Amino acid sequence: MHRLYTKFGLPVIGLFEHLILIIITLATLVAIGQEVWLMISNRHVALADLLLLFIYLEVLAMVAVYAAEGQLPVRMPIYIGIVALARYLILDMKAMDDWRVLAVSASALLLAATVVVIKVGQSYFSTESDNGRSAR
Template sequence: MPLPILRQIGIKSLKSVEHVVLFIISVATVFAIGEEIMHMFEIRTVELADLLLLFIYLEVLAMVVNYLESGKLPIRMPIYIAIVALARYLILDMKGMDDWRILAISVSTIVLACTVIVIRWGQLKLPYPKNKDLDH
């Protein structure tokens, strides 16, 4: 087999694996959402931690959809997920944390938020040049 054909087969195989894994992530996330909703019904209350967890799941699904539609994964989306996860962690365990841990989590959240701002500023002010070879 010529090398270009092997390369095409390799690319198609990897893309197939990629789509299977994205499907698994989506199904697992929807399952986790269902479990969380069932949990809220069982205890007959909705807490802020539950809502933040649902937002994390929603962001994961949005990330998968974005990746499927554009073929790109914006680095900001995982950072958003990390910010919400840190906020949830802080809300759930704040009473049992010492001051230094609370400060570290707060500073980490601020650093991540600043990172999003810097990335967004860079995308607006310093965009990648258009690749003429890719434009058809």
């Protein structure tokens, strides 16, 4: 049973994995195109637009790292979350009450602290198998 799974199951899973990565890449490229078209048609570029493009860029980088290495550094989605929270603050700060601004800011700070903890943990507690890989 184990040999059958190794012979047929893993390649099928790998195929689906690559297919989903292609779908994510295409969907992200379409979203980038739509955002650029919106900026061109509005003849205006706002900071929120640029932050959204950075989110898309991070998604593409995440797909590239996953495709190249077969694993995803946990910090990459956290970076996306930090940028998304910053964008949310920029877009809706005037409509938010003080507690919501504080909560969103604290969330971004907590995510940033999480990145630092992960980075320090990788530096101090890496195993021999991690030595060949660079920390992201």
